[in-house]
Amino acid sequence: MATTRVLEWLGRFYIVLLLGFLYLPIVIMAAMSFNASPFYQLPFEWTTDWYISLWQNDQLIAATWNSIEIAIITTLISTALGSMASLALYRYEFRGKKFLQALLFPPIAIPWLITGTAMLIFFFGVGIGRGLIAILLGHVALALPYVIVVVSARLQTFAPELEEAARSLGANQWQVTMRVTLPWIMPGVIAGGLFAFAVSFDQFVVSYFLSTPGQTTLPVEIYAAIRKGFTPEINAVSTIIIVVSMALMLLTARFFKFGGEK
Amino acid sequence: MAGVQVANVSRSFGAHKALDNVSIDFADGGFYALLGPSGSGKTTLLRQIAGFDFPDAGRIAIGGESVERVPVEKRRIGMVFQNYALFPNMSVADNVAFGLSVRGEAKATIATEVQRALDLVQLGKLGGRKPHQLSGGQRQRVALARAIVTKPRVLLLDEPLGALDKALRVDMQIELKRIQREIGITTIFVTHDQEEALTMSDRIGILRDGRLVQEGPPEEIYDRPQSEFAATFLGDANIFRGNATGTGIRLPDGTTIAASTGASVPAGVKASCAVRPERIRISTSAAKPDPADANTLTGQVSKRIFAGNNSTYFVERDGQTLKVIVQNTGAERLAEGQSVVLSWSPDSTVLIA
Numbered sequence A: 001m002a003t004t005r006v007l008e009w010l011g012r013f014y015i016v017l018l019l020g021f022l023y024l025p026i027v028i029m030a031a032m033s034f035n036a037s038p039f040y041q042l043p044f045e046w047t048t049d050w051y052i053s054l055w056q057n058d059q060l061i062a063a064t065w066n067s068i069e070i071a072i073i074t075t076l077i078s079t080a081l082g083s084m085a086s087l088a089l090y091r092y093e094f095r096g097k098k099f100l101q102a103l104l105f106p107p108i109a110i111p112w113l114i115t116g117t118a119m120l121i122f123f124f125g126v127g128i129g130r131g132l133i134a135i136l137l138g139h140v141a142l143a144l145p146y147v148i149v150v151v152s153a154r155l156q157t158f159a160p161e162l163e164e165a166a167r168s169l170g171a172n173q174w175q176v177t178m179r180v181t182l183p184w185i186m187p188g189v190i191a192g193g194l195f196a197f198a199v200s201f202d203q204f205v206v207s208y209f210l211s212t213p214g215q216t217t218l219p220v221e222i223y224a225a226i227r228k229g230f231t232p233e234i235n236a237v238s239t240i241i242i243v244v245s246m247a248l249m250l251l252t253a254r255f256f257k258f259g260g261e262k
Numbered sequence B: 001m002a003g004v005q006v007a008n009v010s011r012s013f014g015a016h017k018a019l020d021n022v023s024i025d026f027a028d029g030g031f032y033a034l035l036g037p038s039g040s041g042k043t044t045l046l047r048q049i050a051g052f053d054f055p056d057a058g059r060i061a062i063g064g065e066s067v068e069r070v071p072v073e074k075r076r077i078g079m080v081f082q083n084y085a086l087f088p089n090m091s092v093a094d095n096v097a098f099g100l101s102v103r104g105e106a107k108a109t110i111a112t113e114v115q116r117a118l119d120l121v122q123l124g125k126l127g128g129r130k131p132h133q134l135s136g137g138q139r140q141r142v143a144l145a146r147a148i149v150t151k152p153r154v155l156l157l158d159e160p161l162g163a164l165d166k167a168l169r170v171d172m173q174i175e176l177k178r179i180q181r182e183i184g185i186t187t188i189f190v191t192h193d194q195e196e197a198l199t200m201s202d203r204i205g206i207l208r209d210g211r212l213v214q215e216g217p218p219e220e221i222y223d224r225p226q227s228e229f230a231a232t233f234l235g236d237a238n239i240f241r242g243n244a245t246g247t248g249i250r251l252p253d254g255t256t257i258a259a260s261t262g263a264s265v266p267a268g269v270k271a272s273c274a275v276r277p278e279r280i281r282i283s284t285s286a287a288k289p290d291p292a293d294a295n296t297l298t299g300q301v302s303k304r305i306f307a308g309n310n311s312t313y314f315v316e317r318d319g320q321t322l323k324v325i326v327q328n329t330g331a332e333r334l335a336e337g338q339s340v341v342l343s344w345s346p347d348s349t350v351l352i353a
Helices: A002-032 A049-056 A058-091 A097-104 A112-125 A132-155 A160-168 A173-201 A205-210 A218-228 A232-255 B042-050 B092-102 B107-120 B136-148 B166-183 B194-200 B218-223 B228-233
Strands: B004-013 B016-026 B031-035 B057-062 B077-080 B154-158 B186-191 B203-208 B211-216 B238-244 B248-250 B256-258 B270-275 B281-284 B295-306 B310-317 B320-327 B339-344 B349-352
Touching (some): A002 A232, A049 A058, A049 A232, A058 A132, A058 A173, A058 A218, A112 A132, A132 A173, A132 A205, A160 A173, A160 B077, A173 B092, A218 A232, B016 B211, B031 B042, B031 B194, B042 B057, B042 B077, B042 B154, B042 B186, B077 B136, B092 B136, B107 B136, B107 B166, B186 B194, B203 B218, B203 B228, B211 B218, B211 B228, B228 B238, B238 B320, B248 B270, B295 B320, B310 B339
Parallel strands (some): B031 B186, B031 B203, B077 B154, B154 B186
Antiparallel strands (some): B004 B016, B203 B211, B238 B248, B248 B256, B270 B349, B295 B310
């Protein structure tokens, strides 16, 4: 009995340690965004000045909107394309399918620095150059394999008889997909979409390569700002983003029990 | 409602001939069982009729109209799958409504038809449930309601009772038969369970290695099997092999067995005889066999299995084990090791070429 209790406490201690490791830096950063001293000096003095001055930092706000827009468009495009690709790979047998599937995974492992360089060279070669369009294209390319992997994993749990049953009841291919297959893979599509959003919104390396000074995304802007001199404004914008994205994640997790039976 | 004609249908998967020149006429309104061991081609045949797969050669017609190149969604068939294949994201009522809804029927019509179909399968009150909240038997009924609500021309069932336990199976057999009679739909039923095929169907087709072995009413196939395979696959049979004599066969040891049903085989040709275990009378060596029993053999009881209403005796005779089923009439039971006389009528003996 005593050993069980000790183990139980050890388990709890471990969880606390783990959560501390994950969240402590974030919590400190959030706290500092409300601290008056720009040099992180204690004692803590409450202020919302950084949030007010953030509101006046047009460059940071523009970059934030760029990031949000690019992340949303990346999510929509790569989720749609990726889900369709997964369905095609699931449904049809064709020459070179195995080869194509094998080719989908390496981009995940290729360092972003290399992908970014390659994209920069390529986009200049084809005349797209740098800018928001280039960033968007790059992000879609980075996010696609993630979506395909996640949606394909979900499709593995799909019973093909369901599509056959729907067809036997007179449903055409479109109706089968929209009313039977898609509802089943929806948790996978949502998860894939979250991945895509995260890949794009967190993206620094590729965005850095593909952006021009006036037109950039938040991570690149934050990096530029830090180089100029760190201000707690960065803490403020980061805190807002963390709160919003965590709320998004929790909401999604509530509506879709990933991996669980539905 | 319509009959189904399958004419000279063949289908290969690579080098494997799944269906080899199969022809069957499924009469309008009939209940037809396709029976065979796994790999016999029965499911492949059902999938050709459904339209999930197209034959390499041959013709399939539903209601006189050629459909062998028509995809499943345009064939107007109803199908019940082995694992029911209910849509997990939809309620029972939405599952049943699916076929009407994709066709674009009016909401009010759908609601009425769905309720009628659910009432028919006695699930009228469970429309709001999700499939995972139902028992196996209830899912089976939902699958059936979903398949018939669209008023298909043919109902196809792929081992629909396979996943149910014995007691529920028997209930569902009766239920399925009742519903089929009530709506009078042509029904084709794939099974590997011979008892199910015998009790439920008007006609049975036995398949083996992609070929149709024999086809006819259950009584006919049982009483006059045309092959050793048909004799042993549908029910139990004792098989004797020898040379035809014109009136039966002569066994290697010289014993003759008279047969008055089955094929006619010219004398001297290799042939066999099939006798059902329940047609054989068994008595102790001292007792005289029934005078009408022209066929007699002697042997020794090696085993007896008591099953309440009957007993099965295994009798050793010239290196062959024969099976005899005796009704429990209260008569004296034979002991293992006892010498016995087996006798049966030529009418109970089927000659097989």
